[in-house]
Amino acid sequence: MDLKIFDRLESEVRGYIRSFPVIFSKARGSLLFDEEGKQYIDLFAGAGTLNYGHNNPVLKQPLLDYMQEDGVVHGLDMATSAKKAFLETFERLILKPRGMRYTLQFTGPTGTNAVEAALKIARRVKQRPNVVSFTHGFHGVSGGSLSATANTKYRDAAGVSLGNTTFIPYDGYFGPDVDTMAYFERMLEDRSSGMDAPAAVIVETVQGEGGVNVATLRWLQELQRLCRRYDMLLIVDDIQVGCGRTGTFFSFESAGIQPDIVTLSKSLSGFGLPMAMVLLKPELDIWKPGEHNGTFRGNNLAFVTARTALEHYWSDDAFTGEIQAKETLVRDWLENMVHSHPEAELSVRGRGLIQGLVSGVPGLANKIAAQAFQGGVVIETSGANDEVLKLLPALTIEEAQLRQALEVLDQAVGQVVAAEQLARKQPHARVLKFGGKAR
Template sequence: MDLKIFERLESEVRGYIRSFPVVFRRATGSLLFDEEGRRYIDLFSGAGTLNYGHNNPVLKQRVMDYLQSDGVIHGLDMATSAKKEFMEAFEAVILKPRGMKYVLQFTGPTGTNAVEAALKLARKVKGRPNVVSFTHGFHGVSAGSLSATANRKFRDAAGVSLGNTTFIPYDGYFGPDVDTMAYFERMLEDPSSGLDRPAAVIVETVQGEGGVNVATLRWLQELQRLCRRFDMLMIVDDIQVGCGRTGTFFSFEAAGIQPDIVTLSKSLSGFGLPMAMVLIRPDIDAWKPGEHSGTFRGNNLAFVTAAQALRSYWSDDSFTRSIQDKETLVRDWLENMVQNHPEAELSVRGRGLIQGLVSARQGLSNRIAAHAFANGVVIETSGAHDEVLKLLPALTIEEDVLREALDILDRSVAQAVADEPADRQQAGARVIKFGGKNR
């Protein structure tokens, strides 16, 4: 596989190509094919951008029809038929059935721009600069969103100080016996805690990049209560785990909460086209015209596919039920891997179709991912130490393809364990510890 042109001309910043060193030529559904015709099952889904699979035929047809009709492609924030169609579908299919009232802000087409807009608006509304984020949180890599991102690797690349953010322990950070919401509440109550009064709290209900850390529903409910009590806006970053990834369209629905602001991107367009949006409680929509701008804040082709995805998959609860069925299948299979490979010191965590196979053994998850790719499965790792093998299959993946991928992962675990020297297998590889406890 010839990668010389990428090595010669592309910046050293390139990342995923190093984990998946082939040239991909085409893709359909949950399958990728390289230039040599080799087939791969995709459990990565563009880091959660392809919830409906590659080249979904229903959405692809809408793209082709729209292009053939000379529909507007670039429209800034002007009114277009494509935007009108999306807004009507989003209101009818998503907002009204859930009793939600939000206005829609279309930002530049990346998730980090949606987060930038959300943070700017919160500070504007409350007149306070400080924002609370959480340990292991990831919200983007532009300056404002990077300030709310916890991972040192990303923060060190900024080149400037990153302020106006206070990090609070996420649910389970110190293990199951420590209530981090009680800690946060005490910090807010105490005028000598050193916590500058926050304008907002930004949170992922499931931390994807952070290691598939799942907040309990009670913890999320308590967070909303604190936001109301202490006059903070609640921002839910649903960029990776929204659009059905946890089973419901929004990841926070099961908790019964209604955030003040929600950020969406990744699978919002449904087709891998760049699109980002901020949902804003109407009474805090304090923007002046053009105050948060961007040349590409009107991707009309993405509006077209996004509207079609809503109508095709979210008009009733059948899609949610299918995701729940696949969640059960994946979870059972992963739990069997834990039992089948006790020497690997594995555990499982996740919600819906974002599931993590966690290893306390240093480097094991990366070796599993490498074997999986060699065996024909594309999958990534996450977490502070890359200790989590993160499964992000398309929500539309066929059951037989999913079972094949899980079987390959099972074999890849065995291969990765066999790679370890005998003395490490007997003594145990270095155990990664979090908060003084193994997780």
């Protein structure tokens, strides 16, 4: 398969092509096909952008109909029939059933732009520049969002100093016995802690890029309590784990919290079309017209598919039940892998259909991902050292395909672990640590 044109013309910044070095030409549901006709089961789902799969026919036909009828494609932030229908549907199916009151702001169509808007309005409302973010957090790679992103790889690329953010340990950062919210509260109440009074706190309920780190419901509830007590706005970044990824439409619903601001993107359109949105409590909407704008704010094609996705999947609780059943299936398979290969120092963490297989052996997760790709499964790694094999299947994946993918993954784990053990026995082989000891 000839990839020379990409090597010759495309920037070195390209990333996923290095992990998946084929030319994909077709996609349907949870299947990808390369130019040579090989089929792959997709456990990557566009990094969480394709919660309803590739080219979902439920969403595709209304989109084709809209275009065939010369519906408005580009409309800046003007009123269009597509936007009106989306607003009405979002209010009826998402906001009202949950007792939520939010104003909807359509930003430029990327997640990082939604985060930029959220941070700007929080600072504007509170008239304070400092924001609190968390260790291993990821919120985007544009200026303000990058300041709230923890990973050194992304921060080093900025080329300028990144300030006005205080990083606090995420839930479980020091292990299960350390209450990081107690640490945070002590920093807030001590006027000599060195922390400038924050305008807001931005948090992911599950850190996807950071390694599938899951905040407990109690920790999230305590975070909201601190925000209320110390006059900070609570921003939940639901860009990757919202839109059903954890089972409910919003990832924070089970915690019973009420964020002041919510950012959404990725699977919001339902079809892989660029779309981003900020939900903010009405009293926070102090923008002047056009203050945060963008040529492509409000994607009318995305409005069409987003509305259809809401109507088809979120009109009742049936879809949530399907996600929970698949979560149990995935979790059982992963736990079995853990018990089958104790020497690989594996563990499992996640919520809903974002699950991580974590390895304490450096480099192992990347090798498993590469082996799985050879076996016809697309899967990525995450975490500070790519130590987590991250499963992000489409929420609509067929159970038979999910089982097939998990079987391939199980085999890949076994093959890589066996190869690593064999390498340790060879003369002059690189010594790897298993079980915490060199053998």
